[in-house]
Amino acid sequence: MQKFITLGEGYGDLFELEALVAHNQTRIDKAIFLHTEEKLSTFLLVMQPVRGNFQAIYAIYNGIRYNAGGGRKYMMIREWCETADIPVVEFSTRDPEDFYERGQFYQYITGVLRLNHLIPPL
Known part of the structure; x- marks a missing residue:
């Protein structure tokens, strides 16, 4: 069972993520x-x-500006992952705003991740 855990709002999400990666x-x-x-x-x-x-999946939901590889949050997260030797995968998906609730978006993403063998099936 995969469980999405949304990290804090604003800059709180970044501090939580940094601690997760470090520890x-x-x-x-x-x-x-x-x-x-x-x-x-x-x-x-x-x-x-x-x-x-x-399986826990921590999420920063719809909160990272990505400008063709730029954006401060994006660059910080990439750097943390590279320093910790964490493999990074990137791809395009539907907009979360296409879904009525956040839970529906997470269900959609679960299916996408399973189809791409990024998370195990049930």
């Missing part, structure tokens, strides 16, 4: 940037499954 390097599986056309990107930090089938 849980052995548990981190991969980092994923989900880009949309000319809008904010979403970032996912996928952890290794624990206790059988539970």
Whole structure:
């Protein structure tokens, strides 16, 4: 079972993410940037499954400005991942605003990640 855990709002999300990367390097599986056309990107930090089938996926939901590889938050996160030897995957997805609720977006992303073999099936 994969569980999305949305990190804080504003700059709180960045501080939480930095602490996760610094103190849980052995548990981190991969980092994923989900880009949309000319809008904010979403970032996912996928952890290794624990206790059988539970897998935490930490998210900065629709909060990263990505300008053709630029953007301060984007660059900081990339640097943290590279320093910690965390593999980074990037691809384009539907806009989160296409969905009525955040949970629906996370269900859609779960399907996309499973189809691309980025997270294990149930």
